[in-house]
Every structure is written in structure tokens, then in C-alpha cells.
Amino acid sequence: MTTAPSTVAATRTTGPAVEMTDLSVQFRSKRSRTVALTDITMRVEPGEFVSILGPSGCGKSTLLKIVAGLVRPTTGSASLMGQQVTRPQDKIGFIFQRAALLEWRGVRKNILLQAEMRGLDRKEAGRRADQLMEMTGLTGFENALPHELSGGMQQRVSLCRALLHQPPVLLMDEPFGALDALTRETLNTELNRIWRETGTTILLVTHSIAEAVFLGTRVEVMSARPGRIVRSLPVDLPAERVYADVMADERFDRLAAELRGMLGSGANH
Amino acid sequence: MSEQTVERGITSGAADAGAASAARAGAGGPTASTGAARRSGPTPGARLGRLADAAWRPTLVLLVIFAVWWFVADREYIANYLIPTPAQVWEKLTSEWDFLLENSLITLYETVLGFALAGAIGIASAVLITYSPTMERSIYPIVLFAQVIPKIAIAPLLAVLLGTGLAPKVVLAVLIAFFPVVVSGVTGLRSTDPELLDLSATMGAGPWKTFRKIRFPNALPHLMSGLKVAVTLAVTGAVVGEFVGASEGLGYVLLLASGNLDSALLFADLILMSIIGIVLFVLVEIAEALLIPWHASRRSGIPLTTS
Structure with a gap:
């Protein structure tokens, strides 16, 4: 196992890592106006792992894009590491549902794209890329092209790329949604370990109740159209999560049952 | 073969890094050189074989056209000043x-x-x-x-x-x-x-x-x-x-x-x-x-x- 990289989040801030105040988003087309998000207020402390759970189409992805500065809220504001978000943010790592890799680059060069775009020191970045590849089991696939890899392996590359510059905040938009259940479990376990080792603040959007509870220190539940946060549930489990143990834990069952009930009622709004 | 090893990599959970290297070995090559080796393509012999396979049909068509041309022109079915x-x-x-x-x-x-x-x-x-x-x-x-x-x-x-x-x-x-x-x-x-x-x-x-x-x-x-x-x-x-x-x-x-x-x-x-x-x-x-x-x-x- 590699040594844990220094925690950027812990050294830099005293305030919340992410803060959203009275956010709402409306999409306007010629004919209609859709309210995608409304009344979103959320505070995420450094080092937290917040799962954002909701039915599809509830605007959870938009929420992440607002934090990343890729979408502007209609009203309200978001801040990242104490700074108002007004344009695309580079203090984050972003992971999409699809791995979004450059198909002409090998694994290692895909990861190093992050360094090239930011103009980071090449040697340093190279060392860190190797470290991350070892951590995620990609060693030996350095030169493999994306199309030669399985979906799970591709998402591992995407994860390494998002972690290369040691971002204080990691935004994940249904990163494992397209993977089969077994690969998903493996990657969840790895993500839990990476979170503990790096101390990165993570916001994870998902529509899987099990994933939300297994990974999060807190689960924010969203309702469908217009998307808003209907409940915030702390997850009362130890930081280190082992899949079999968590599944057998009655606290998990209780939380999962409660969330399932809420999603059912939330969908009726 | 690589399919099976990766399958194992998925199910073995925490030991995944180990299994991934097994998959790599299964894919048939040592570490960094695999990528390059994979992309360098087939052997010259195989390439020649594929070329022959791709070329014989158009070659045949060309030969037939050529033969018809020769036949028509040589017998002067069409005058030589039109078709030589x-x-x-x-x-x-x-x-x-x-x-x-x-x-x-x-x-x-x-x-x-x-x-x-x-x-x-x-x-x-x-x-x-x-x-x-x-x-x-x-x-x-x-x-x-x-x-x-x-x-x-x-x-x-x-x-x-x-x-x-x-x-x-x-x-x-x-x-x-x-x-x-x-x-x-x-x-x-x-x-x-x-x-x-x-x-x-x-x-x-x-x-x-x-x-x-x-x-x-x-x-x-x-x-x-x-x-x-x-x-x-x-x-x-x-x-x-x-x-x-x-x-x-x-x-x-x-x-x-x-x-x-x-x-x-x-x-x-x-x-x-x-x-x-x-x-x-x-x-x-x-x-x-x-x-x-x-x-x-x-x-x-x-x-x-x-x-």
C-alpha cells in the first residue's frame, strides 16, 4: 500500500469545503420553463463524504455542475473552499458517469492530462500518477488504450486523473452507474479507502441507496422535479467500510429502509 | 483467458490490485512493454497473407477488364484509332x-x-x-x-x-x-x-x-x-x-x-x-x-x- 498523500483539505481551510445557499436553477426553452432545482441549501465540511441520493431527473448532476462552476444557478450562490463560484473551478476533481477518457492516449498519459492542462511539474506528476495507478490496480496497464480496458478499469483511470493534482474536493457524478454490480462493489471499497487515505472532501451523486449509505458520512435525499433536498441523514457507521460487514450491519438495513421509504414518498411530489 | 482473470479481479474485492496483475499476466506480456507490443501489429508474413486476401478480387476484376479490352481492340471490333x-x-x-x-x-x-x-x-x-x-x-x-x-x-x-x-x-x-x-x-x-x-x-x-x-x-x-x-x-x-x-x-x-x-x-x-x-x-x-x-x-x- 502506498503512503497517504498529504491532506490538502485539512491544511487549507477552516470553513466549509462546499456551501450552497438558496440555490435554484431554471432551464428556459422557447415554450416552457423547467424548474430543475429549488431551495437547495447545503454545507459540506472538509473531509466529509456526502452522498446525494435521488431519483433520476431530479437535478443532482446539475447540483454538482453548479459547484464546479459549469452551470450558473438562477438564484442563490455556491462557494467552494470559502470562495464564491462564478466560473469553472479548478480546485476540484470531477468524475463523470462515463470515464471521459481521451481514446488516443494510453492510461498513464490520460492521467497526466491533468498535469499538462495545469502546467504542473512533470516529474512530480509522473511519480504521483505511478502511485495512484498502483493504488487503483492499474500498474501494468500504463500504455493500454481506453478501448482495451473494461468499464471498471476505465473508471479507475478517471479516478486517478481526478486525484492527480490532490484536489481538496472531489465531485463524482454517478461514477459507477454504468458498471455491473460486482465491479461496483469493488470500486466502492476502493473509493472508501482512497477517501480515508487522502482526506479529500467528496460529493457523490448516485441513485443507488446501497452505494449512498455504504460510502457516505451523510446522505442528502432529493425529491424529483423540482429537485430539492427533503432529508439529510447522518450515516452512523465507522469510517472504514468493509462490504460484507456493512451489509450485515443492522444500522445499514435501517438506514436503507428509511431511505427507500423517503424516495417512494419523494417521487410522489 | 483474460476474461476469466479479470472476472476474478472483480470478485476478489480488496485483493484487486493483485488480481489485476494476474489479469495482466494472463493477457500475455510483461509490464510496460505490453502496450507497445500489442499495437505493433501482426508479423510480416501474416500481413502479406492479409494483403493477398484483400487484393485477389480486385486484381481478378482488373484482369478480366484488361482481357476484354485486349480482345476487343486486338480484333478491331472497335477501330484502333478509338480504342488502342x-x-x-x-x-x-x-x-x-x-x-x-x-x-x-x-x-x-x-x-x-x-x-x-x-x-x-x-x-x-x-x-x-x-x-x-x-x-x-x-x-x-x-x-x-x-x-x-x-x-x-x-x-x-x-x-x-x-x-x-x-x-x-x-x-x-x-x-x-x-x-x-x-x-x-x-x-x-x-x-x-x-x-x-x-x-x-x-x-x-x-x-x-x-x-x-x-x-x-x-x-x-x-x-x-x-x-x-x-x-x-x-x-x-x-x-x-x-x-x-x-x-x-x-x-x-x-x-x-x-x-x-x-x-x-x-x-x-x-x-x-x-x-x-x-x-x-x-x-x-x-x-x-x-x-x-x-x-x-x-x-x-x-x-x-x-x-
């Missing part, structure tokens, strides 16, 4: 070789120059059209207009405007060849995955870096298709340019031959034009294979791992 025999064409090719070679080189030069300019202008226009809505509105109609004018019709005009030298031929080749470059370039540049652009923004990259590292490489497969069409059209452009007010080049020789009813020379000339087109096309194909070996249209490899 292959032997007469060959005779002409060898006896007039210096003259034909000189004129071929001139046409080749015009074609290559026209193609290079068409490529440069086409790519530049595609970039402008993609990045600026204003430019799109001002350039695109002109590009389309330049495409719909019958090029043969403006050849005399070009001769009047630009004289009888190199310029009108090259201009005609550019006019005829740059349209596919623009269209394929615009399609390629616009086909960038929006997520990749979002990603680039969160990396703090400016427009130039995004273009260089993401948009342009992403557009290359489309662009190469456009260039392949363009190179064959450039030959046509140069030859048509030589029909009007020229004193050299294969197009001029063609007019000369048909004026003198020298069908053997005419056929020899046609063969040389085709050779120029084919050789240039193959060169662009080779460039494509070197530039985008990763693209789906050029893959031969088997996936390392399954999903």
Missing part, C-alpha cells in the same frame, strides 16, 4: 516516356501544391467556423458558394485572371479540394464530447490547450476522411486547370492526344493520371495510419479486459 490495344499503349508509354514523365511531374506538382493549400485553408476555415458564430455566418455561405460553382466553368475565367502559368491550375485544385476538408473538419471539431470540454474547464485549461490536447486530436479521424476525398479531387482540379490555356501537364497532353486522334497517347495519359491519384491517396492513408492508430476504424487488437 494494350500493346500500342505500352509502346507509346515507353517511346514517349520522357515527355510523359515531364508532364506528369508538372501535374503532380500542381496537385500536391493545391492539396496542401486546400488542407491548410480548409482546416483554418473549419477552426474559425467552429469557434466563432460570426465567422460561421460569414464564411460558411461563401464556402458553400465556392463549392456549387461548376469548377470547369470558371477555369477559363481563372486563365484570364491569372494567366497561363501555375497559378490558375493550383487555384482550381484548391477550390475543388477544400470543401471536403472544411466539412469534415467542422464535423470533427464539433463532435467533441461535451464532458471532455467540461473536464478541460475544471482543469483550468485555456481554449488553446483545449484545442491542442482535446478538440484537434478528436477531430483527426473525420479530418483524415476529408483529406482522402480532397486529394483525389485535387488531381481533377489540376487536370481541368490544364485544359484551359496550358502548354504543359497531363491535361494539356490529353487535349493534344484527342486533337490528333492519338488514342494510344490518350490512354497512356489517363493511366498516368490515375497513378498520380492512387499514389497520393495511399500516401494520405499511410499518414492516417500513423496519426490515428487508436481510432476504431484502424483497430485490429482484442480488448485486454472485458466489462
Whole structure:
């Protein structure tokens, strides 16, 4: 196992890592106006792992894009590491549902794209890329092209790329949604370990109740159209999560049952 | 085989890194060199075999056509001054070789120059059209207009405007060849995955870096298709340019031959034009294979791992 990289989040801030105040988003087309998000207020402390759970189409992805500065809220504001978000943010790592890799680059060069775009020191970045590849089991696939890899392996590359510059905040938009259940479990376990080792603040959007509870220190539940946060549930489990143990834990069952009930009622709004 | 090992990698949970290296071993190669080895392709023998497999059908068709030609011309079912025999064409090719070679080189030069300019202008226009809505509105109609004018019709005009030298031929080749470059370039540049652009923004990259590292490489497969069409059209452009007010080049020789009813020379000339087109096309194909070996249209490899 590699040594844990220094925690950027812990050294830099005293305030919340992410803060959203009275956010709402409306999409306007010629004919209609859709309210995608409304009344979103959320505070995420450094080092937290917040799962954002909701039915599809509830605007959870938009929420992440607002934090990343890729979408502007209609009203309200978001801040990242104490700074108002007004344009695309580079203090984050972003992971999409699809791995979004450059198909002409090998694994290692895909990861190093992050360094090239930011103009980071090449040697340093190279060392860190190797470290991350070892951590995620990609060693030996350095030169493999994306199309030669399985979906799970591709998402591992995407994860390494998002972690290369040691971002204080990691935004994940249904990163494992397209993977089969077994690969998903493996990657969840790895993500839990990476979170503990790096101390990165993570916001994870998902529509899987099990994933939300297994990974999060807190689960924010969203309702469908217009998307808003209907409940915030702390997850009362130890930081280190082992899949079999968590599944057998009655606290998990209780939380999962409660969330399932809420999603059912939330969908009726 | 690699399928099974990766399957194990998935189920074994925490020991996944170990299993991944097992999968790597299963895929048949030691660490860093696997990628390179995989992409270097088949052995020369296998490649020759595949080439033979790909070539025998068109070769057969050509031989049949050749045989029919020979038969018809040799028996003079059609008069010799209309259709010469292959032997007469060959005779002409060898006896007039210096003259034909000189004129071929001139046409080749015009074609290559026209193609290079068409490529440069086409790519530049595609970039402008993609990045600026204003430019799109001002350039695109002109590009389309330049495409719909019958090029043969403006050849005399070009001769009047630009004289009888190199310029009108090259201009005609550019006019005829740059349209596919623009269209394929615009399609390629616009086909960038929006997520990749979002990603680039969160990396703090400016427009130039995004273009260089993401948009342009992403557009290359489309662009190469456009260039392949363009190179064959450039030959046509140069030859048509030589029909009007020229004193050299294969197009001029063609007019000369048909004026003198020298069908053997005419056929020899046609063969040389085709050779120029084919050789240039193959060169662009080779460039494509070197530039985008990763693209789906050029893959031969088997996936390392399954999903």
C-alpha cells in the first residue's frame, strides 16, 4: 500500500469545503420553463463524504455542475473552499458517469492530462500518477488504450486523473452507474479507502441507496422535479467500510429502509 | 483467458490490485512493454497473407477488364484509332516516356501544391467556423458558394485572371479540394464530447490547450476522411486547370492526344493520371495510419479486459 498523500483539505481551510445557499436553477426553452432545482441549501465540511441520493431527473448532476462552476444557478450562490463560484473551478476533481477518457492516449498519459492542462511539474506528476495507478490496480496497464480496458478499469483511470493534482474536493457524478454490480462493489471499497487515505472532501451523486449509505458520512435525499433536498441523514457507521460487514450491519438495513421509504414518498411530489 | 482473470479481479474485492496483475499476466506480456507490443501489429508474413486476401478480387476484376479490352481492340471490333490495344499503349508509354514523365511531374506538382493549400485553408476555415458564430455566418455561405460553382466553368475565367502559368491550375485544385476538408473538419471539431470540454474547464485549461490536447486530436479521424476525398479531387482540379490555356501537364497532353486522334497517347495519359491519384491517396492513408492508430476504424487488437 502506498503512503497517504498529504491532506490538502485539512491544511487549507477552516470553513466549509462546499456551501450552497438558496440555490435554484431554471432551464428556459422557447415554450416552457423547467424548474430543475429549488431551495437547495447545503454545507459540506472538509473531509466529509456526502452522498446525494435521488431519483433520476431530479437535478443532482446539475447540483454538482453548479459547484464546479459549469452551470450558473438562477438564484442563490455556491462557494467552494470559502470562495464564491462564478466560473469553472479548478480546485476540484470531477468524475463523470462515463470515464471521459481521451481514446488516443494510453492510461498513464490520460492521467497526466491533468498535469499538462495545469502546467504542473512533470516529474512530480509522473511519480504521483505511478502511485495512484498502483493504488487503483492499474500498474501494468500504463500504455493500454481506453478501448482495451473494461468499464471498471476505465473508471479507475478517471479516478486517478481526478486525484492527480490532490484536489481538496472531489465531485463524482454517478461514477459507477454504468458498471455491473460486482465491479461496483469493488470500486466502492476502493473509493472508501482512497477517501480515508487522502482526506479529500467528496460529493457523490448516485441513485443507488446501497452505494449512498455504504460510502457516505451523510446522505442528502432529493425529491424529483423540482429537485430539492427533503432529508439529510447522518450515516452512523465507522469510517472504514468493509462490504460484507456493512451489509450485515443492522444500522445499514435501517438506514436503507428509511431511505427507500423517503424516495417512494419523494417521487410522489 | 483474460476474461476469466479479470472476472476474478472483480470478485476478489480488496485483493484487486493483485488480481489485476494476474489479469495482466494472463493477457500475455510483461509490464510496460505490453502496450507497445500489442499495437505493433501482426508479423510480416501474416500481413502479406492479409494483403493477398484483400487484393485477389480486385486484381481478378482488373484482369478480366484488361482481357476484354485486349480482345476487343486486338480484333478491331472497335477501330484502333478509338480504342488502342494494350500493346500500342505500352509502346507509346515507353517511346514517349520522357515527355510523359515531364508532364506528369508538372501535374503532380500542381496537385500536391493545391492539396496542401486546400488542407491548410480548409482546416483554418473549419477552426474559425467552429469557434466563432460570426465567422460561421460569414464564411460558411461563401464556402458553400465556392463549392456549387461548376469548377470547369470558371477555369477559363481563372486563365484570364491569372494567366497561363501555375497559378490558375493550383487555384482550381484548391477550390475543388477544400470543401471536403472544411466539412469534415467542422464535423470533427464539433463532435467533441461535451464532458471532455467540461473536464478541460475544471482543469483550468485555456481554449488553446483545449484545442491542442482535446478538440484537434478528436477531430483527426473525420479530418483524415476529408483529406482522402480532397486529394483525389485535387488531381481533377489540376487536370481541368490544364485544359484551359496550358502548354504543359497531363491535361494539356490529353487535349493534344484527342486533337490528333492519338488514342494510344490518350490512354497512356489517363493511366498516368490515375497513378498520380492512387499514389497520393495511399500516401494520405499511410499518414492516417500513423496519426490515428487508436481510432476504431484502424483497430485490429482484442480488448485486454472485458466489462
